[in-house]
Amino acid sequence: MLRKSLVSLTLAGFMSVGATTAFGEIHVVTIYDNHFMPPLVYANPGDTIRFLNDDTVARTALAKDESWSTDSLAPSGSFDVQVASGMDLTFESADTTTYEDGEIANPEGAVTFDPAPVD
Numbered sequence: 001m002l003r004k005s006l007v008s009l010t011l012a013g014f015m016s017v018g019a020t021t022a023f024g025e026i027h028v029v030t031i032y033d034n035h036f037m038p039p040l041v042y043a044n045p046g047d048t049i050r051f052l053n054d055d056t057v058a059r060t061a062l063a064k065d066e067s068w069s070t071d072s073l074a075p076s077g078s079f080d081v082q083v084a085s086g087m088d089l090t091f092e093s094a095d096t097t098t099y100e101d102g103e104i105a106n107p108e109g110a111v112t113f114d115p116a117p118v119d
Helices: 001-022
Strands: 028-032 035-037 040-042 050-055 061-064 078-082 090-093 108-112
Touching: 028 040
Parallel strands: 028 050, 040 108
Antiparallel strands: 028 035, 050 078, 061 090, 090 108
């Protein structure tokens, strides 16, 4: 009987975890040519930001306050960041790119809890 109860509790725990995460949206931020697309994400606490490296070299995104990082993402690699109400909502590239004309790219992005504009 005890064994059956433990199995039931374990299954209920797995099901509740899945139900909780199912309510948040996944927002994809693509890293390409050391730029974030989109650079502004309209999200809510509980949503997930999925950073996807669509570049030809490894890239890293991190919070401006360095409270979270994607670590180095290989090409085609991805990393999920859970959005929380108290987290730093601004992020930047840890990698700089110097173009042939001397321009240095160090892109930034942000998450906002504002509603998305209506087209």
